[in-house]
Amino acid sequence: MIEFILNDKIIRTNANKSMTLVDFIRENRNLKGTKIVCREGDCGACTVMVGELSANQSSVKYHTITSCISSLANAHGQHIVTVEGLNLANKLNQVQQSLKDNYASQCGFCTPGFVVAMANYCLNDNADNEQQMLDAISGNICRCTGYVAIINAAKELVENCREQGKKYTLEQLIKHNFIPKYFASIKNNLKKIQSDYQRSGEKIIAGGTDLYVQQADTLLQTPNLRYITLEQGQPIIIENDTCSISGLATVTDLFENQELQNRIPHLQDFLRLLSSEAIRNMATVAGNFVNASPIGDMSAIFLALDATLLISHKDKNREVKLKNFFIDYKKIDLKENESIAKLWFKLPTKNSHFNFEKVSKRKHLDIATVNTAIHIEVKDNKIVHCDLSVGGVAAIPKFLNKTVDFLIDKEINNDTVKQAIDVMNTEITPISDVRGTAEYKRLLANQLLKAHFIKLFPKSILFDAT
Ligand SMILES: Cc1cc2nc3c(=O)[nH]c(=O)nc-3n(C[C@H](O)[C@H](O)[C@H](O)COP(=O)(O)OP(=O)(O)OC[C@H]3O[C@@H](n4cnc5c(N)ncnc54)[C@H](O)[C@@H]3O)c2cc1C
Ligand code: FES
Ligand code: FES
Numbered sequence: 300m301i302e303f304i305l306n307d308k309i310i311r312t313n314a315n316k317s318m319t320l321v322d323f324i325r326e327n328r329n330l331k332g333t334k335i336v337c338r339e340g341d342c343g344a345c346t347v348m349v350g351e352l353s354a355n356q357s358s359v360k361y362h363t364i365t366s367c368i369s370s371l372a373n374a375h376g377q378h379i380v381t382v383e384g385l386n387l388a389n390k391l392n393q394v395q396q397s398l399k400d401n402y403a404s405q406c407g408f409c410t411p412g413f414v415v416a417m418a419n420y421c422l423n424d425n426a427d428n429e430q431q432m433l434d435a436i437s438g439n440i441c442r443c444t445g446y447v448a449i450i451n452a453a454k455e456l457v458e459n460c461r462e463q464g465k466k467y468t469l470e471q472l473i474k475h476n477f478i479p480k481y482f483a484s485i486k487n488n489l490k491k492i493q494s495d496y497q498r499s500g501e502k503i504i505a506g507g508t509d510l511y512v513q514q515a516d517t518l519l520q521t522p523n524l525r526y527i528t529l530e531q532g533q534p535i536i537i538e539n540d541t542c543s544i545s546g547l548a549t550v551t552d553l554f555e556n557q558e559l560q561n562r563i564p565h566l567q568d569f570l571r572l573l574s575s576e577a578i579r580n581m582a583t584v585a586g587n588f589v590n591a592s593p594i595g596d597m598s599a600i601f602l603a604l605d606a607t608l609l610i611s612h613k614d615k616n617r618e619v620k621l622k623n624f625f626i627d628y629k630k631i632d633l634k635e636n637e638s639i640a641k642l643w644f645k646l647p648t649k650n651s652h653f654n655f656e657k658v659s660k661r662k663h664l665d666i667a668t669v670n671t672a673i674h675i676e677v678k679d680n681k682i683v684h685c686d687l688s689v690g691g692v693a694a695i696p697k698f699l700n701k702t703v704d705f706l707i708d709k710e711i712n713n714d715t716v717k718q719a720i721d722v723m724n725t726e727i728t729p730i731s732d733v734r735g736t737a738e739y740k741r742l743l744a745n746q747l748l749k750a751h752f753i754k755l756f757p758k759s760i761l762f763d764a765t
Contacts (some may be wrong), residue, residue: 302492303374305330306384307481309488316372316526317504317518319511320364321345323371324381332382332411333366339512340365340578341664343439346412348419349580350378352489358469359486361422362551363415363577365438368511370504370518372526373581376492378485382411385418385478393477394418394456401452405444412439416577417453421460421467421477425555432457437663438575500525501636506549506581509590527638528583535559543643550579550597562646569655572596575664585639588621591629591695594667594734598625598696600655602688603672604644611640625695651676651684652755656747660734667691668734669743673751675706680759682706682715691734692727692744701726702748711759716752720745 302311305328314327319338324330324347334344345367350359359378366379385392391399394417404410413436420426420435432453441449460467460477472478500523504510510518518524527547534548537558544553553559554570573579573596587597588608598621606621610633621642624632633639647653655672659665669691676684685706687699705722709715729740752760 301371301375303376304378304485304488304492305374306380307479309492312371314371315519316370317521317524318371319515320347320366320369320371320374320379323374324366324379330381330383334408334411335367336408338367338515340368340438340508340574341440342409343412343416343436343575343577344409346415346439346577348378348380348384348415348422349374350380350485350489351376352486356486356490358424359489360424361419362580363419363435363438364581365577368507368515369581370507370511370526372504372524373507373528375526375529376489378489380415380418382414385414387476387479390476392418392479393459393475394421397452397455397459398449401448401455403444403448403452409439409441409444413441413449417456418478420453421456421472422469424466427461427466429454429457434571434576437571438577503527503589503638505547505583505586508578508582509586537562537646540646540648541643542646543641544584545641546583546585546639548584550582550584551576553584554579559646563653565654569596569600569657572655572657572659572663584642588624588639589631589633591625591631592666592690593628593692593694593696594670594690595696596655596657596667596670596690599657599667599670599672599688599690601642601644602696602698603653603655603674603686605674605686606642606644608642609640610637612637616640622698622700628694647674648676650678654751654754656750658743658747666734669740669747671744671747671751673755675751675755677711677756680711682709682711687748689723689727689744689747692729692740694728697727699723699726711752711756713760713762716749716760716762720748723748 300313324333336342336344345365346363347366348361349364350361353360394414398404416436416439420432473480503525505527532545532547534545534552535556536543550573560566584597587595601621608619610617619632653674657667657670659667671689674686685703687703690696702719702723706719729737731737
């Protein structure tokens with residue numbers, strides 16, 4: 300049985316666990332405020348809030364998801380808030396009011412998604428500036444109002460949900476009409492829900508952001524599914540120079556980890572290039588590897604961090620280097636019933652540098668045409684260690700073995716980079732497809748290798764425009 304709180308009501312249901320949450324909300328509960336447009340996680344019309352008890356059960360932490368590609372099962376033990384759950388008894392809440400005051404709604408189809416995403420910003424302790432508000436609505440598309448009015452409303456809210464420099468607490472948000480009163484009782488009600496969900500099946504569903512886009516109907520008929528986000532585990536552990544990441548960790552877990560950001564400067568800028576905040580809240584790192592897309596951003600990043608995977612089945616564990624995990628197009632070193640329990644890698648040191656580059660048809664909310672990451676250690680202007688990956692130019696996310704071998708012991712200068720590009724060209728095999736011709740992708744890979752060096756070593760590298 301799945302048990303969770305939907306707005307102010309406890310739900311206990313034996314409905315098909317793999318149905319999408321949006322279908323349960325709209326068809327089973329008749330709450331039609333949550334809209335469906337793309338059913339692929341791309342537009343944000345179906346955005347709902349998910350509240351989870353913090354580890355010490357002292358508060359409820361909220362984030363957004365797109366409910367069209369999330370399973371009903373993943374709602375277990377949580378507080379799901381739809382646009383109806385934000386309504387006040389006799390007046391508009393502050394988020395609705397702000398959208399109204401700024402003329403930020405026209406046909407209104409996208410509006411419930413924006414209301415939920417903006418309200419979530421107000422509730423989210425980790426968000427307290429305009430950039431974070433823009434992140435919060437980054438996955439919401441409006442096709443008629445125009446974004447200026449919506450962004451004006453959003454900016455107004457950033458100011459209005461704080462007092463004397465401090466973000467409103469839950470109690471203040473209730474008092475100032477941002478959210479209804481019942482939010483105050485959610486923490487205690489969540490504690491009463493049986494959060495121990497018996498794992499059953501073997502076929503893994505994590506965030507569902509790949510599976511539900513491709514196989515939503517098939518999943519409805521698939522018995523024996525294992526919803527791993529319901530399992531417990533600390534997502535990220537940093538000890539000395541090693542970072543270990545659980546198979547359950549989401550992209551947002553990486554995004555919010557302060558120590559990881561200290562060790563990998565610009566990490567948040569890199570991760571912002573992976574879809575929207577709502578998708579990052581669901582998408583797991585392990586799911587990105589197993590999907591094995593040649594342009595997976597997590598694959599490119601963790602190849603360049605030379606990650607090792609711990610692969611498990613029951614009591615048996617084995618270790619596989621990520622660079623050996625990808626065998627051929629969508630063929631990976633993972634047997635039926637095995638799962639990625641965790642991965643780990645050595646963190647960049649003060650002598651080493653990390654960079655990630657991605658070119659897509661649109662800068663944001665798009666998958667890569669070509670992506671690449673590098674982790675490079677330099678002493679006395681000589682390269683002493685390098686790991687380098689590139690995606691979109693081969694059947695797999697590619698670790699560039701030959702280019703790395705070439706770079707070791709070389710000085711950082713223009714000639715080294717030019718020669719490295721020649722070596723790279725011998726080990727990539729781009730093909731033409733909807734994202735670009737083979738020649739274009741080769742050119743991109745070449746330019747992005749230059750971009751790594753220009754960004755990381757601006758004093759040593761000076762390319763002319765050719
Ligand atoms: C709108 C949208 C935008 C996107 N944009 C990007 C983007 O910019 N860049 C990008 O790289 N990707 C993007 N993706 C793809 C997707 O979000 C990622 O690949 C994500 O990391 C997949 O993780 P998940 O947890 O959702 O996987 P799921 O869909 O749950 O699972 C994917 C596969 O991995 C398997 N799996 C999951 N976890 C494990 C585990 N621990 N052990 C073994 N097998 C496992 C599942 O069985 C399944 O086969 C986007 C997706 C959407 C819907
Ligand atoms: S309907 Fe478009 S994101 Fe869900
Ligand atoms: S108001 Fe019409 S799509 Fe946004």
